[in-house]
Amino acid sequence: MSSRTDADSGIDLSHLLDTAYRQARLGLEEGGIPIGAALFSADGKLLGEGRNRRVQHDDPSVHGETDAFRAAGRQLDYSSTIMVTTLAPCWYCSGLIRQFGIGAVVIGENRSFQGGEDWLAELGIPVTILDDERCVTMMSEFIESKPSLWNEDIGVVGDEA
């Protein structure tokens, strides 16, 4: 497990990732796609947590980040919030982060997938990649075991990914 402390806030980012990871494990136990996320305030208070529910709710619109965003309820200002996710955000979730002005992004791992993380960084949003081994193992094992389901979740047609 990686350990990283944000230099500005002193918050242990690995500790924040633990919440997202627990969500992902829950999703896996439910037979779902193991991606979890959590939205925190700048001081590390949990605002909302969630997980991909494509399988569980038969709902393609619920990614980890959108579920955590929903769970946090209506907020008037996201600029000091931190979105923590087990896997690099796809374009859908990157668009969410951009539109609502979420202040920072912490990514468990980006080896299994990459979406809009560079785009967000270029827009000036701090992006931290923890390269967490638990996340890498969880996701790579899942993709290997259920490639069709994974491709469905990222809009890839067929099994070519």
Place this chain on the structure above:
Amino acid sequence: MSSRTDADSGIDLSHLLDTAYRQARLGLEEGGIPIGAALFSADGKLLGEGRNRRVQHDDPSVHGETDAFRAAGRQLDYSSTIMVTTLAPCWYCSGLIRQFGIGAVVIGENRSFQGGEDWLAELGIPVTILDDERCVTMMSEFIESKPSLWNEDIGVVGDEA
């Protein structure tokens, strides 16, 4: 009302917009933000329709496009689908369109708001703007009457928009 027929398919795009517009009007009657959307197959068959539910469900994650996307259920290939929306898609919804490879976008109006439409067009996704007067009137009246709610929905802090 604008009238426009897609040259390739012969589909009346204004007719498709009617479905999204009805959804937006429903949202307005519910006290919500009047943005509606609908996902169609290439031959004009309705796959799913929806509307912004921030107010109705107290849920910031449900934009018109994400609601229509959800209503269409799990699809394996979006490449021939058409996302029709009363208002130009925000970055969140533009990210959805990109990630899932939605084939085309039809926009009721883009005078009240612009998000990722140019970005989508640059990515090669056909974007048609109908500049529909009903949509312009509905949205401009709403923004004038409830600026704080509108700003909340697009992540703008305060009333400066």
